Amino acid sequence: MIKGFYQESIFCREWNQESMAQIEHKIQLLLAQNNGVGVVGGSYAPGLPITLVSELALNALGYANVEQFQRRTAMLFTNCLSAKDRALQDVETFRRFTGEKILALPTQRGEERWFRLCKGDQTLPDGEKIWLLTISDCDARQNRELDLIEERDTAEAASRAKSNFLSGVSHDIRTPLNGILGMAHIASEHADDPEIVRESLEKLIAAGEQLESLINDILDMSRLESGKVELLHQPFDLYSLLSSIGDSLHAQSEKMQLKIGLHFNMTHRHVIGSPLHVQRIIANISSNAVKYNHVGGLLDYTLEEFPIDATHATYRFTIRDTGIGMSEKFLTHLYEPYSRANTADPEHYEGTGLGMSITMALVKKMNGTIRVQSQLGKGTTFTVDLPLELDTEACAAKDNTVSNSTELPELPNLQGMHILLAEDNDLNREIAEYILTGAGAAVTSASNGRQAVALFEASGQGSVPVFDAILMDIVMPEMDGLQAARAIRASAHPGAATVPIVAQSANAFADDVRKSSEAGMNGYVTKPLDETRLLRELAQYKK
Secondary structure (H helix, E strand, O other): OEEOHHHOEEEEOOOOHHHHHHHHHHHHHHHHHHOOOEEEEEEOOOOOOEEEEEHHHHHHHOOOOHHHHHOOOOHHHHOOOOHHHHHHHOHHHHHHOOEEEEEEEEOOOOOEEEEEEEEEEEEOOOOOEEEEEEEEEOHHHHHHHHHHHHHHHHHHHHHHHHHHHHHHHHHHHHHHHHHHHHHHHHHHHOOOOHHHHHHHHHHHHHHHHHHHHHHHHHHHHHHHHOOOOOOOOEEEEHHHHHHHHHHHHHHHHHHOOOEEEEEEEOOOOEEEEOHHHHHHHHHHHHHHHHHOOOOOOEEEEEEEEEEEEOOEEEEEEEEEEOOOOOOHHHHOOOOOOOOOOOOOOHHHOOOOOOHHHHHHHHHHHOOOEEEEEEEOOOEEEEEEEEEEEEOOOOOHHHHOOOOOOOOOOOOOOOOOOEEEEEOOOHHHHHHHHHHHHHOOOEEEEEOOHHHHHHHHHHOOOOOOOOOOEEEEEOOOOOOOHHHHHHHHHOOOOOOOOOOOEEEEEOOOOHHHHHHHHHOOOOEEEEOOOOHHHHHHHHHOOOO
16 A cells, blocks of 8 residues: 555555656546546556556445455446446457446445546557546435436426327317308308207207317326315215216217117215216217217126225226227227327317326326226127215115116206306306296396395395395305305395305316305306206205
C-alpha cells in the first residue's frame, strides 16, 4: 500500500519510482476529467487482471479489503456493459475502449449502483502498457435522470394515446351529430309530409341516443382514470334495477325481435351498495348483447345469490346472447380502452370501444370478477360476480315476490299529482313539462332555485297548490338545486321535512348523487330525461 493522489491509499503491485510517477500523473488527468474519487487499473493480460485499486474505489464498490476485491477481475466492469458492448470483454476490444461510460456495477452485496467510468492507457518506461479506470458514484443523479426519462416517456405515451383517442372520438361524435342535424333539416324541409317527418324523427332519436351513450362513456372513462369515481352505499332493489335496464333497451329489443329470458335464484332482492355502478356494468353488457345480436335472437339473464355471511352475499349476473360473438384474438383485447371488434357489418361497428374497459374498471372497484365466453357466429356469455351487503331492514316479504316474467310493467301515471318543476333551461323545462303533463300531473314551474323555494313556502296558501313532489334541477342561476333543497328542508313550512325532492341533472356520477342526498333530496334522475325512469321515480310518491 502506498499513498498517492489526494493522499489516498492505493493498493498496487511494486513498480519503480519512475513508473509510479507516470501512473500517478495519468490518474490525475483522468480524475480531473471524470471528477472521480476512485481508481482501478490492470494489465492487458488474459482475464484483464487488476493490479491497482484505490481505497475509495473499494469503499464505493462495497469491498472490505483488497484481498476480497482482488479475487475479481476487470470483468466486473465489462460484464455490465450493454449488449452492443459485450465484445469489450475480449482483451483487444477492451484495449480499444477509451473515453467515458456510465454503467450499473454490482457491489459486494450484490446490489447495483451507477458509476461514471473514465478509461485511459499508460505506457511505462519498460514498455508495458496498462489500463486505468477512474470511477465516480453517480447513482442518485442517474436514477433521477432515469426517473425523468420514464416520466417523459409516460407523458409522451399518454399524449399519443390522448391524440389517438380524440381523433377516434371526434369521428364518433361527428357521426351521430351529423345524423341529428341532417334528420332535423330533412324533417323541417318536409314538414307537410308526415311519413318523412316520422322517419326522420325516429332516426334523429336513434342518433341522439348514440351520442348520449358516447358522451357517457367518455365522461365515465375520464372519471375512472382520474380516480374520482366514488362508490355509493345505499339500499336498492336488484329486480327494479334490472327492470330499468330492460326499459331502456325495450325499443331496440323489440326492433330486433329478441326473445328475452329472466331467471332468478335468490333469497334477497334488497341490497346495499352502489346501484348507479351496478346498473352501468349490467347495462354496458346488455347494450352490446342487443346491439350485436341477430334479428330474432335470444337475450337471457340469470341472477343468482351465493351467501358469504349473515349480512353479505355474492350476486352472479349471467348475460347470454346468441349474437355475432367475438374471436379469441379480440377477446385478449376486450377490456382495453377504445377496443372494438373489426366487423364487416357497419351496423355492428359503433360506439367508443370504452364500454367494456369501463365495465372492467367498475367491477374491480367493487371487488368483483368478470368472465366471458364467446364464439364467432354463436354468441357471447358474460358472468359478473359482485359482493353486496344485504338490506336486512327491507321487508322479507318483498324479497320473495321476484318474478321470472318477461312482461314489462306498464308505465305509471301521475294523475292527481301536482309537481313543482325547477328548471332554468327553457327547452329542458318544456320537455319535462311535456312528460309530466302527458302522465296526468299538474305542473308549476320555476326558472331558478330561489323561485322554487319561494313557491314551495307559499304552497297551500291562496292560489298556490300543495305540491306532491319537487323535480329540482341541480345547476341553476341565483340559487342552485342543492342550495334550494337545503333551504326547503330548513323552512318553517309544515311540509318542509316530508315533501319528496327529486334531483335532475346532466351530471351522472356517484359523488353528484351523494351530494344531492346530503342536501336532503330523495331521488336522482339524469338528463337527457328518460320518460320511464322519471315517471317511475315520481310515481312512488303518489298518495
